[in-house]
Amino acid sequence: MPKTGLTSEQLKQKAIACTIERMRKFGYEKVRLSDIAKDLGVTHAALYSHFADKxxxxxxxxxxxxxxxxxxxxxxxxxxxxxxxxxxxxxxxxxxxxxxxxxxxxxxxxxxxxxxxxxxxxxxxxxxxxxxxxxxxxxxxxxxxxxxxxxxxxxxxxxxxxxxxxxxxxxxxxxxxxxxxxxxxxxxxxxxxxx
Amino acid sequence: MPKTGLTSEQLKQKAIACTIERMRKFGYEKVRLSDIAKDLGVTHAALYSHFADKxxxxxxxxxxxxxxxxxxxxxxxxxxxxxxxxxxxxxxxxxxxxxxxxxxxxxxxxxxxxxxxxxxxxxxxxxxxxxxxxxxxxxxxxxxxxxxxxxxxxxxxxxxxxxxxxxxxxxxxxxxxxxxxxxxxxxxxxxxxxx
DNA sequence: TATCTTACAAAACTTGCCATTTGTAAGATA
DNA sequence: TATCTTACAAATGGCAAGTTTTGTAAGATA
Missing domain, CATH: 1.10.357 (Tetracycline Repressor; domain 2)
Known part of the structure; x- marks a missing residue:
């Protein structure tokens, strides 16, 4: 029962894609969970339902x-x-x-x-x-x-x-x-x- | 005409030996020119007569x-x-x-x-x-x-x-x-x- | 009931200041 | 004249403050 309209797996994949994009653009040190979350339209805390940690x-x-x-x-x-x-x-x-x-x-x-x-x-x-x-x-x-x-x-x-x-x-x-x-x-x- | 009683080459070798000793003991980040100089009985500035820089x-x-x-x-x-x-x-x-x-x-x-x-x-x-x-x-x-x-x-x-x-x-x-x-x-x- | 939000605590990362270290120049000494 | 010292300037490192980011817990929502 997702609130985002995406299944857990889809959101995961989207999160991974966003992460790759930001790594490419800014380097991995500058990847912020809040930015990824913003890209996905959720709060950073929501990511912890899909990934154990950063x-x-x-x-x-x-x-x-x-x-x-x-x-x-x-x-x-x-x-x-x-x-x-x-x-x-x-x-x-x-x-x-x-x-x-x-x-x-x-x-x-x-x-x-x-x-x-x-x-x-x-x-x-x-x-x-x-x-x-x-x-x-x-x-x-x-x-x-x-x-x-x-x-x-x-x-x-x-x-x-x-x-x-x-x-x-x-x-x-x-x-x-x-x-x-x-x-x-x-x-x-x-x-x-x-x- | 050295003031230390050592030739330039001898002092160099002694400086190298002291550096190695301090690297072993404390790691190379903690090697200070003033310590090396103290070991040799000169001021740190004297080392610059023998080595271009650290x-x-x-x-x-x-x-x-x-x-x-x-x-x-x-x-x-x-x-x-x-x-x-x-x-x-x-x-x-x-x-x-x-x-x-x-x-x-x-x-x-x-x-x-x-x-x-x-x-x-x-x-x-x-x-x-x-x-x-x-x-x-x-x-x-x-x-x-x-x-x-x-x-x-x-x-x-x-x-x-x-x-x-x-x-x-x-x-x-x-x-x-x-x-x-x-x-x-x-x-x-x-x-x-x-x- | 899985996923999400809000609110908060812990950890990591800046920033600015002060202390230490490195490097330079001018002059003393052997 | 090479080597050294003193005195000083520049660069670096370390620490404490405040800020941002990460991670957690309790509760809301679909």
Whole structure:
């Protein structure tokens, strides 16, 4: 029985959208609950019926972006294609996702780094989803004898070796350069080494 | 013609030592020039005859540590030994150097991260020294046909692939774990891939 | 009964002032 | 003449006031 004409879920989504807009415009430090509430036509206290606290609202923004990334990555897990190519494209996609966020949405990206603490459940979910996706690709490559070794160990090696292409601090540091070719070459060397 | 009985260089070194001691004890934010000066038995203004400003004193501390690291790494460049083993030990040494700094000297490490901007000449010097050392090892490995490819490209690949083992943010993140075995295995895979 | 408002308490963030620290200049000393 | 001191100016840091923002509780409304 809402008073706003919106369901709880709709209001949540609208609140998230408003938050993103204000983060983009003014930076996340300047996002005020009263402003968000004003945009939605309610008082700030009403937001507490939908979000536990301000952090939960920010978390929702981050979660949304992480789910987007998971989806983008999932598109490269097509079982009909060559697994090694899939892994390469998967890593390149991850690299690009982080890169584009930094480049085209720097304010949102700062918010993301501020919020995305490793211990939060939705971050854990994102990480384990990524590991699962990558592990499946690796297992497929192992099944087709394209590489050899222990699946889990190889997953960690790929993630470790490509850290400089997807870790936030490093993506920022190299933001000027087009490092996609270097990433592709590095993966080729890795795959050769795992054969 | 010093009034302190010390040469400029000696006083500089003493100032650096006092700075390190105070950084360790109280954190770098609380290092006061007047305290350093008191330790040396001069007024704070006297320090400006030896250091351009406070930042220059802090830089000298960082430079000292980087030169130490360069020296440690140089010890693994012995031409009589197997180049691939040297590269492995070199990378492990780099990993350990960063790790130990974080673990046993966290205050000094914070100071280091505060000071070590990439654009400072002594940081540039450190980086180019490291690249030179590694390039020589790679060239030796190429000469002995242990691996194949372009020396400079391989240097960058090794540094990229091992970023997660020596980049400050990541070293901190994994500080609990003993990742030396993982680093060694990763390098083995890389070397196989470069054969 | 979930969602909202009003009213209020707690926490975090400004603002302005004073104390400390950093940096400079002019001159003393070895 | 390089190094140092004294004296001073500029910048920074810390604290206490008031203000804004966040979070809570009690009750209204659909």
């Amino acid at each position: 952090a939960a609202l920010f978390d929702a923004v981050t979660e949304k972006w992480l789910l987007d990334v998971d989806e983008k990555l999932a598109a490269h897990c097509d079982p009909s294609k060559n697994p090694l190519e899939c892994i390469t494209n998967w890593c390149v996609e991850l690299h690009k996702a982080k890169r584009e966020k930094v480049q085209f949405d720097p304010e949102l990206y700062r918010a993301f780094n501020f919020c995305a603490q490793i211990d939060k459940p939705f971050v854990q979910h994102h990480i384990s989803t990524m590991r699962l996706q990558l592990k499946e690709l690796v297992e497929r490559a192992l099944a087709q004898k394209l590489i050899r070794g222990d699946a889990q160990e190889i997953v960690e090696q790929i993630l470790d070796a490509t850290t400089s292409f997807h870790h936030p601090s490093l993506v920022v540091y190299f933001i000027e350069q087009d490092r996609e070719p270097a990433l592709r070459k590095l993966l080729q060397v890795l795959f050769r080494g795992l054969k | 930042a220059a004193l802090f830089d000298a501390v960082t430079e000292k540590w980087l030169l130490d690291v360069d020296e440690k790494l140089a010890a693994h460049c012995d031409p009589s030994k197997n180049p691939l083993e040297c590269i492995t030990n070199w990378c492990v040494e780099l990993h350990k150097a960063k790790r130990e700094k974080v673990q046993f000297d966290p205050e000094l490490y914070r100071a280091f991260n505060f000071c070590a901007q990439i654009d400072k000449p002594f940081v540039q010097h450190h980086i180019s020294t490291m690249r030179l050392q590694l390039k020589e090892l790679v060239e030796r490995a190429l000469a002995q046909k242990l691996i194949r490819g372009d020396a400079q490209e391989i240097v960058e690949q090794i540094l990229d692939a091992t970023t997660s083992f020596h980049h400050p943010s990541l070293v901190v993140y994994f500080i609990e774990q003993d990742r030396e075995p993982a680093l060694r295995k990763l390098l083995q895979v890389l070397f196989r891939g470069l054969k």
